[in-house]
Amino acid sequence: MNMVSGLDTGVHNIINGSGIPIALTGMGVVFVALLLVSLFIALLPRALRFLEQRFPEALATTSEATVTLATTQGTDEVMIAAVVAAVAHSTSTGQRG
Amino acid sequence: MDIVQGFLSSTAFSMLSWGNLVMILVGLCFISLAILKEFEPLLLLPIGFGCIVGNIPSVAGMQIGVYDPGSVLSFIYFGVSKGIFPPLIFLGIGAMTDFSTMLSNPKLVLLGAAAQVGIFLTLIGALYLGFTPQEAASIGIIGGADGPTAIFLSAKLAPQLLGAIAIAAYSYMALVPVIQPPIMRLLTSRAERLIRMPALRQVSKRERIIFPIGAFLITALIAPGSITLIGMLCFGNLLKESMVTERLAATARSALIDIVTILLGFSVGASTQAQTFLRPQSLLIFGLGALSFAVATAGGVLFAKFMNLFLTDKINPLIGAAGVSAVPDSARVVQIVGRKEDPTNHLLMHAMGPNVAGVIGSAVAAGILWSVLAN
Numbered sequence: 001m002n003m004v005s006g007l008d009t010g011v012h013n014i015i016n017g018s019g020i021p022i023a024l025t026g027m028g029v030v031f032v033a034l035l036l037v038s039l040f041i042a043l044l045p046r047a048l049r050f051l052e053q054r055f056p057e058a059l060a061t062t063s064e065a066t067v068t069l070a071t072t073q074g075t076d077e078v079m080i081a082a083v084v085a086a087v088a089h090s091t092s093t094g095q096r097g
Numbered sequence: 098m099d100i101v102q103g104f105l106s107s108t109a110f111s112m113l114s115w116g117n118l119v120m121i122l123v124g125l126c127f128i129s130l131a132i133l134k135e136f137e138p139l140l141l142l143p144i145g146f147g148c149i150v151g152n153i154p155s156v157a158g159m160q161i162g163v164y165d166p167g168s169v170l171s172f173i174y175f176g177v178s179k180g181i182f183p184p185l186i187f188l189g190i191g192a193m194t195d196f197s198t199m200l201s202n203p204k205l206v207l208l209g210a211a212a213q214v215g216i217f218l219t220l221i222g223a224l225y226l227g228f229t230p231q232e233a234a235s236i237g238i239i240g241g242a243d244g245p246t247a248i249f250l251s252a253k254l255a256p257q258l259l260g261a262i263a264i265a266a267y268s269y270m271a272l273v274p275v276i277q278p279p280i281m282r283l284l285t286s287r288a289e290r291l292i293r294m295p296a297l298r299q300v301s302k303r304e305r306i307i308f309p310i311g312a313f314l315i316t317a318l319i320a321p322g323s324i325t326l327i328g329m330l331c332f333g334n335l336l337k338e339s340m341v342t343e344r345l346a347a348t349a350r351s352a353l354i355d356i357v358t359i360l361l362g363f364s365v366g367a368s369t370q371a372q373t374f375l376r377p378q379s380l381l382i383f384g385l386g387a388l389s390f391a392v393a394t395a396g397g398v399l400f401a402k403f404m405n406l407f408l409t410d411k412i413n414p415l416i417g418a419a420g421v422s423a424v425p426d427s428a429r430v431v432q433i434v435g436r437k438e439d440p441t442n443h444l445l446m447h448a449m450g451p452n453v454a455g456v457i458g459s460a461v462a463a464g465i466l467w468s469v470l471a472n
Contacts (some may be wrong), residue, residue: 007226012227014225023218023220026462026465033315053422
């Protein structure tokens with residue numbers, strides 16, 4: 001008996017509480033889960049490359065959409081920058097209307 | 098005169114115990130650490146003020162405290178006691194976490210698993226000291242250095258220890274820069290601390306989108322108990338990476354997580370009433386929590402050294418310490434300790450891999466313990 005806490009201490013608690021099997025199984029399952037996540041991450045780029053070769057059209061469409069979106073956004077940004085520059089220029093040179 | 102006497106007897110002064118005074122001092126200490134030392138201020142300040150609020154005694158019959166049914170504080174504490182707040186915090190963490198560093202070097206994920214050894218060894222230690230298996234598991238999870246996970250598991254398995262476990266978990270998270278460096282230096286040689294790691298590869302957008310779905314399926318199928326925490330983490334990350342729900346991701350990583358942190362911190366602090374908190378068991382929980390955290394740090398560092406026996410591209414064993422899931426504090430500590438040896442060696446990005454893997458690892462560990470010990 002632990003006089004400080006009033007708890008019953010001893011190795012028998014570990015045995016009765018199945019401490020060792022729980023700890024070993026728990027640690028094992030955590031390792032297996034993260035090992036599988038690790039393998040999944042390692043294989044993901046290869047799987048994507050394989051799919052790209054196998055189904056080039058489907059993935060190309062996605063890529064194209066992304067590129068188109070990026071280009072459109074880029075164009076907008078360029079236009080906004082051009083308008084700001086034009087306004088700044090007209091302000092500095094005193095132009096109106 | 099009777100009215101004045103009645104009023105005086107109803108003030109908190111007449112009911113204040115030495116235990117309440119101690120806990121108010123603890124609260125003031127937390128607030129001081131948060132403001133003066135900037136130790137985890139977002140957590141320690143709400144917890145500290147909650148400590149003060151929770152230790153002002155109320156008149157019998159008035160429903161004020163966290164444990165008084167129907168009180169306002171009890172409704173806020175409902176989110177803690179039923180494990181509602183931790184998954185919401187995980188949602189926010191997912192929405193703010195960039196898993197690219199982990200995706201670019203998948204072997205570092207194993208360091209996040211190794212650091213969970215602290216949880217399971219402490220479980221054995223707590224059992225030895227006479228705690229029930231449910232209490233021992235809840236104490237062990239402190240070693241995951243993940244406050245929300247510790248609260249989630251203890252709310253499910255040992256609600257009577259929730260206050261002490263939450264305070265211990267958040268205290269050790271705040272003390273990461275104090276606890277970890279000596280252990281890291283003790284277990285590594287100077288030559289090991291000087292190891293430089295190769296630059297990380299670029300991770301594609303598609304990988305970042307597919308990862309949260311795949312990782313959730315793997316972990317949830319292996320440990321269904323972790324569905325709530327990992328599910329919210331991965332969902333938050335998908336909101337961020339998909340780029341089509343930016344508003345939702347922005348809310349999850351800012352307003353939502355801030356609101357939940359305020360409510361969680363304050364109500365956990367308010368739950369530390371001296372009558373329930375100041376017990377010898379609480380001291381044991383603090384001691385075991387420190388042990389758990391130290392073992393977790395050592396486990397990560399030693400496993401990194403073990404991995405180096407088989408790797409051609411050696412990894413700096415310091416990053417093993419980031420396997421505990423105190424994101425990003427542990428990774429920052431690795432960077433600081435690494436730069437003390439070589440100011441040009443930047444380990445932060447490498448350490449972020451095991452750090453976010455540690456979040457997944459501790460949530461999986463909590464899920465396993467919950468499913469094994471719930472009945």
